[in-house]
Amino acid sequence: MKILFVSLGCDKNLVDSEHMTGLLLKAGYEFTNDETEADIIIINSCCFINDAKEESIETIFEMAKYKEKGTCKALVLAGCLAQRYIDEIEEEIPEIDICIGTTAIDKVVESIEEFLKEKHHINTLENIDFLAGADAPRRMSGISSFAYLKIAEGCDKHCSYCIIPKVRGSYRSVPMEKLLAEAKELAQQGVKELVLVAQETSMYGKDLYGEKSLHKLLKELAKIPEIDWIRILYCYPEEIYDELIDTMAEEPKVCHYLDIPIQHGDDFILRRMGRQTSSGQLREIIGKLRKKIPDIILRTTFITGFPGETEEQHQNVLEFIDEMEFDRLGVFTYSPEENTPAATMDDQIDEEVKNRRRNEIMELQQEIVFEKMNRLVGKEFLAMIEGKISGENAYIGRTYMDTPGVDSNIFVITDAEIMTGDFVKVKVTGTYEYDLIGEPV
Numbered sequence: 289m290k291i292l293f294v295s296l297g298c299d300k301n302l303v304d305s306e307h308m309t310g311l312l313l314k315a316g317y318e319f320t321n322d323e324t325e326a327d328i329i330i331i332n333s334c335c336f337i338n339d340a341k342e343e344s345i346e347t348i349f350e351m352a353k354y355k356e357k358g359t360c361k362a363l364v365l366a367g368c369l370a371q372r373y374i375d376e377i378e379e380e381i382p383e384i385d386i387c388i389g390t391t392a393i394d395k396v397v398e399s400i401e402e403f404l405k406e407k408h409h410i411n412t413l414e415n416i417d418f419l420a421g422a423d424a425p426r427r428m429s430g431i432s433s434f435a436y437l438k439i440a441e442g443c444d445k446h447c448s449y450c451i452i453p454k455v456r457g458s459y460r461s462v463p464m465e466k467l468l469a470e471a472k473e474l475a476q477q478g479v480k481e482l483v484l485v486a487q488e489t490s491m492y493g494k495d496l497y498g499e500k501s502l503h504k505l506l507k508e509l510a511k512i513p514e515i516d517w518i519r520i521l522y523c524y525p526e527e528i529y530d531e532l533i534d535t536m537a538e539e540p541k542v543c544h545y546l547d548i549p550i551q552h553g554d555d556f557i558l559r560r561m562g563r564q565t566s567s568g569q570l571r572e573i574i575g576k577l578r579k580k581i582p583d584i585i586l587r588t589t590f591i592t593g594f595p596g597e598t599e600e601q602h603q604n605v606l607e608f609i610d611e612m613e614f615d616r617l618g619v620f621t622y623s624p625e626e627n628t629p630a631a632t633m634d635d636q637i638d639e640e641v642k643n644r645r646r647n648e649i650m651e652l653q654q655e656i657v658f659e660k661m662n663r664l665v666g667k668e669f670l671a672m673i674e675g676k677i678s679g680e681n682a683y684i685g686r687t688y689m690d691t692p693g694v695d696s697n698i699f700v701i702t703d704a705e706i707m708t709g710d711f712v713k714v715k716v717t718g719t720y721e722y723d724l725i726g727e728p729v
Contacts, residue, residue, distance in 0.1 A: 289361075290318045292326035294351065295429065296344055297334025299485050299521075301367055302429065303421070303438040305332045308366065308396045310425035315397045323351065324358040328400060333369035335455070337623040344369045352383035362386060362403055366393060371455045374411055389413040390456055391420045391441075416457035417442070422466045428477060433672060433709035434517075434692050435479040439467055439505065440486035445524065447551075448562040449591065449622065449630040452487055459488065461496045468508055475514035480709055481672065482509060483519045483691065490527035500527070503535040510541040516711065517672070519691060521547040525573045526564045537581050543688040546577065547587045553608025554601040557594050561630070567608055574612055585689045587616035592649060593642030594622045595633035602645050606652055615660060616695050617653045619646045661719045668729055671698050671714045673706050685712065687724075698724040 291312055295305035308330070309319065320326050329351045333344035354360040365377065366388040374387050386399050391414040399412045414420065419441055428435065442457040443450075471482055484505075486492065493501025502520075509518055518541050523532075525548050536542050552558050555566050565573070577584055590605065609617065621642035624631040671685035674692070683700040690696050700706070700714055714726035 289327040290320040290325055291328045291330060292320055292323055292351075294329070294331045294347060296332060296347060297336065297340060297367065299436045299483070300438050300441075300487070301332055301334055303426075303436050303485070304367065304390075304393050306426045306429055307421040307424040308332070308393050309429070310427040311394070311397050312400075313427050314425050323354045323360075326354065326358065326360055328362045328364065329354060329360050330364040330366060330396070333365055333367040335369040335372050336451070337620070337625065339623070341369065348381060348384065352381075355383060362400060364388065364396075364400065366396070368455045371413070371416075372451070374413065378409060378411065384409075386410040387412065389416075391416055391418040393420045394424055416455075417460065418457075419460050419462065422462050426470065426473070428474075428479075431478070432692075433479060433674070434481035434483060435474045435477075436485050437467060437471055437474070437482045437509075438462070438486060439484050439489060439492050439502075443487035444491075445488065445564070446562060448560065448633075449594070449625065449628055451625045451628055454627065456487065459491055459495060461491075461493050461501075463496060464493070464501070464505055464508065467505065468512075471509055471515065472512055475512050478709065480515065480711075481517040481519065481692075482515055483521060485521050488522055488524045488527065489520055490523040490529070490532065500529055500532070503529075503531040506532075506535050506539060506542055510539050515541060517541060517543050517688065519543045519545055519688075521691065523548055524564075525550060525570055528573055528577070533577060533580050536584075544581050544583050545585045545587070545688055545691070547691070548573075550588045551591050552594065552605060553590075554597075554604040557597055557601055560596060560633070561591070561594060567604075570608075571612070585615040586612075587618075587691070587695070588614050589618045589620065590649060591620050591622050592645040593637040593639075595624075595630055595637065596635040597637060597645075602648075606648065609649065609652055610656070613656050613660070614653070615657070615689065616691075617649075619649045619653075621646050657722065658719070661722075661724065664716045664724060665718060666716065668713055668715045669698070669726075671700060671712050671726070673700065673708055673710045673712060675708055676706075685714065687714075696722045696724065698726050701725065701727050704728065 334340040362385045364386040370387040371389040392412045395412045403410045440461045442459045444459045669687040673685045685698045713729040716726045718725040
């Protein structure tokens with residue numbers, strides 16, 4: 289039987305999708321990209337914010353059409369939307385035959401086989417604090433020289449705007465030996481860069497080993513010969529610790545790059561968000577990172593238009609960003625999520641105001657980034673090649689400064705033949721919007 293798999297949402301969801309496809313492949317299923325010939329369609333959904341929820345629902349209805357005009361015998365909904373709204377889905381979207389919760393991805397094969405045999409709706413849920421997928425085989429979603437390594441699941445922070453703890457459970461780390469086994473398997477498949485992800489990576493190991501152990505994991509991963517780069521995403525600022533900083537500074541394979549979700553720059557709004565740092569503490573943490581790792585690239589995200597945010601507090605954010613000069617920055621307009629404290633707060637902000645404030649932040653950040661990029665002209669960097677531009681003597685690459693699919697690229701101009709996955713030393717010769725242009729040294 290042929291399966292079409294649609295993975296929505298974040299990189300952590302993608303890892304879950306790859307584990308599910310690994311289990312299905314092991315069970316003898318085949319895969320297709322053609323909706324009209326799929327016997328089974330699986331959607332791994334997201335509901336983090338309203339836009340993600342809408343995309344998931346639209347995808348469900350789009351795929352449901354193939355139960356009538358295609359060969360689809362079973363429509364499967366997995367992931368966050370299935371976990372959060374399982375009762376509503378069963379009642380309001382009868383086209384869905386199987387729901388698989390966030391901690392039940394290991395049951396994907398038996399859920400499908402039970403439905404095909406019994407022909408009745410299947411809801412498969414596990415305890416929300418169960419750690420799923422750690423032992424499952426993994427099928428990469430494409431040929432790539434990088435892969436995400438999900439090192440933990442869930443979150444204990446309970447920020448006032450976030451639904452994640454209710455759909456992903458409490459924080460639980462994947463045992464180190466399982467991560468090392470998975471990383472070695474990925475390396476054997478040609479992966480050269482590991483991108484470490486979790487709801488929060490900086491707390492890795494605290495629940496298993498009694499202390500933060502991300503630095504220990506980094507040292508073990510760095511021993512894998514085929515792995516050249518290790519990149520860390522989603523480190524909560526208050527949990528960044530000295531041994532982690534020292535390991536980043538000393539271990540050559542660990543990229544001098546860190547994603548730190550900050551969310552705001554005004555102390556009142558930070559407290560209202562349930563964040564655990566003040567703007568002063570954030571300055572101290574960022575200062576320490578830049579002092580110990582002078583060439584570190586810092587990425588962050590902000591939320592604008594949070595309930596009660598005044599124009600003065602918005603200006604405080606702009607001043608904070610202008611002072612900190614982040615290398616990479618993304619902005620979300622606040623999205624009220626059901627069953628979160630922030631959704632019931634007074635002084636909700638109009639969408640027009642949210643969008644204006646987002647635009648003002650991004651205009652400021654554009655000035656910062658363009659100025660930083662111009663300083664890179666004439667400098668040399670190691671770049672990983674990700675492909676050739678059709679019909680051009682140019683390749684697309686990334687330096688240590690950029691996360692795949694999120695940040696910028698470097699366009700390498702050369703007549704030489706370079707293979708995807710190769711590392712090339714490149715001199716920056718110019719810029720094009722948010723990207724760099726260079727040539728091999």
